[in-house]
Amino acid sequence: MMIYPTMEIQNGRCVTLEKGRLDEPQIWHVDPVETAKGFAAAGAEWMHLTDFNAIEGDHRNEELVCRIIRGAGIPVQLGGGMRSREHVEHWIDRGAGRVVIGTLAARDPHLVKDLINHHPDQIVLSVDVYEGQVMTDGWRHAGAISPEDFIAAFDSLPMAGIIVTDIDSDMTDLEAQLGLISSLAKKSRTPVIANGVVRNADDISRLKYIYNISGAMVGRALYRKTLTVEKALAVARPEPEQVAEFQ
Template identity: 60%
Template sequence: MIVYPTLELHDGKCVSLTRGRLDEPVIWHVDPVETARGFAAAGATWMHVTDMNALAGEDGNDELVSEIIRAAGIPVQLGGGFRSRERVERWIDKGAGRIVIGTMAAHDPDFLAEMAKWHPDQIVLAVDVFQGHVMTEGWRTHSAFTPETYIKAFDTAPLAGIIVTDIDADIQDTEGSIGVISGIAAQTRHPVIARGTVRVKDDIARLKYVPNISGALIGRALLAKDIDLQEALAIAQPDAEPTAEFQ
């Protein structure tokens, strides 16, 4: 299982949001670029960045995101405001390893399918779930889609994966969140990346054994030092298979 150390950026700062509310961010007083370098130094093979300003159509973090991509030394999975082919291709050209598309996939499913066709295994679908339905517009709009029906619409697209967030359990109920995400993972052929489920190292150990969970995004718990990244990476490694001894 891949651990994706995660940075959420707003106005050039690392933040964490509660249920997606930008009016109540937790601001972490760390250097985003040095933090990204630290992720790589700890042994991470991927990292995830969400540009919160880009979700609102702003480009104030563009230079910072570019610097993180250049400095990280590992592939960066980038989300935030991808609503056009031009923007997707611009960031792939700038070195983003993967692009995460959320709201636009609900508004224009053909857009996601086309991006996945032109950039196979570089496009990730974000599915945010609240009370059994997919949410859009940064968790603000309740859609008519159930997550199971929604993801099946993209079964044939060559996606790199699907990030699933159970918003209802994002803060309070880790086990419930794992249950929702594992149920969705069973409904798709695409590898699923869990978000919002890891608060302590035991959560990684639980996720590791859920079928079709290929990774987990970990942000707040790393920045709060509730989890050590090197330890998290070690737990996420596959268990060694027993080998027979031959004389």
């Protein structure tokens, strides 16, 4: 299972949000570029980056995002405010390893299907779920589509993956979150990346045995130091199979 050390930025700083509330960020006093380099130094093969300002149509972090892409030393999976073909292809041209699309897929599925076909294995579908519905516009609006139907609309195309986030499950109710994510993973032909369910190494241990979960995003736990990238990677590795010894 792939571990995606996750960085979220707002106004040039690393932050985390509680249930997507952009006006109440938890600020982490770390250097974004150096933190990204640290992910690579710890052994990560990919990282995930979300630009919260871009969700609001504010591109003040663009140069910082470029510096992270250039300096991280590993491919960057980039999300936040991908609202047009031009914006998606702008970031692919600027070196993003993958681009994450959610709202645009709900608004203009034909455009996104075309983008996926033109950029195979570089587009990731973001499925943010609240009370059984797919949310758009930074978790602020509910679409009139179920997550199952949303995934099915794109599932035959060459996507790089699907990120599933269960917004309304509290972090104390991990069983509910894993239930939703595992249910969607079983119905999807595209590998699923779990988001928002890793608090510690035990959570990774449980995730890696769920069918069709190919990866997990790990953010808040790294900044709170309840988990390290090295530990997350070690736990995510497949267990060696026991081989019988014959005399």
